[in-house]
Amino acid sequence: MLQRLKAFFSSPYIVVPIGALIISFSPVLVRLTSVSPDSSAFYRVLFGGITLMIISFIRRERFSVPLRIWGLVVLAGLFFAFDLKCWHRAIGYVGPGLATILGNLQVFATAAFGALLFKEIISKRLIVALPLAVIGLFLLIGLDLHEVSSDILWGLLFGLLTAVSYSCYLICLRQSQFTEKKLPLFANMGIISLITALSVGVSMGATGDSFVIPTVSDWFYLILYGVFCQGIGWAFISKGLPKLPAAIAGLLMLLQPALAFVWDVIFFKRPTGTHGLVGVALVLFAIGMGIYGQQAVARSKE
Secondary structure, rough: OOOHHHHHHHOOOHHHHHHHHHHOEEEEEEEEHOHHHHHHHHHHHHHHHHHHHHHHHHHOOOOOHHHHHHHHHHHHHHHHHHHHHHHHHHHHHHHHHHHHHOOOOOOHHHHHHHHHHHHHOOOHHHHHHHHHHHHHHHHHHHOHHHHHOOOOOHHHHHHHHHHHHHHHHHHHHHHHHOOOOOHHHHHHHHHHHHHHHHHHHHHHHHHHHOOOOHEEEEEEEHHHHHHHHHHHHHHHHHHHHHHHHHHHHHHHHHHHHHHHHHHHHHHHOOOOOOOHHHHHHHHHHHHHHHHHHHHHHHHHHO
């Protein structure tokens, strides 16, 4: 029984979706707090990083790795910090719906990086699946372009920067765990989280944003946000990413916004119609088609 469970949780097609499921609760926890967006991002990576480092020390994980790995770890932390900053600014300009869609254009950037940098073959099914998934996100969010403000150009710029930086973060995270001389799992994600926290914290200090956590409930939700989403969720994702083609990794990460929409409907009674349900179904269908197509390519090479 234990061997079966171990084999089940060793599959990247299992652990990455589990991680995406866990981090899909991020918007729920952020919405329950009263702190600023940058402050919630800071405490997410700080509390998550501390938790991961405690686990790493308990497990006596080693920190002696080549400089190349340290470079990838630092880059991952900086890209993730930049991603969070750009995403929050995109939300301010064009709202959470369009900002979410723009940020998840990472699926195209991640696939392109995989093909260009690592010579990964992209199947025809995956090429079809990528735009289908993005169309599904549009349906899911229910975007109304008439409601977008005159700041749309700035919002588009920050949204596209979010997509590129998030894709760069995923690629660096994947590559940091790709070799035998890698940092152990918890140390890797813990250090990346703390580097992100330092970057976001410096930015908050420069802009005068408050670090104060005003209420006990805010403390509870922020700790849960950090430990559960940043700690446990990203540990699952980090474990599976090196075993997946970059394009599939980006596609699987679209589970996060799709599931976040579902939690918004369930917990906050978000109004939705047929278009939203069709959007979720289309995203899930596109993910399944992309995975099937890429697995067929892998089998043909064996």
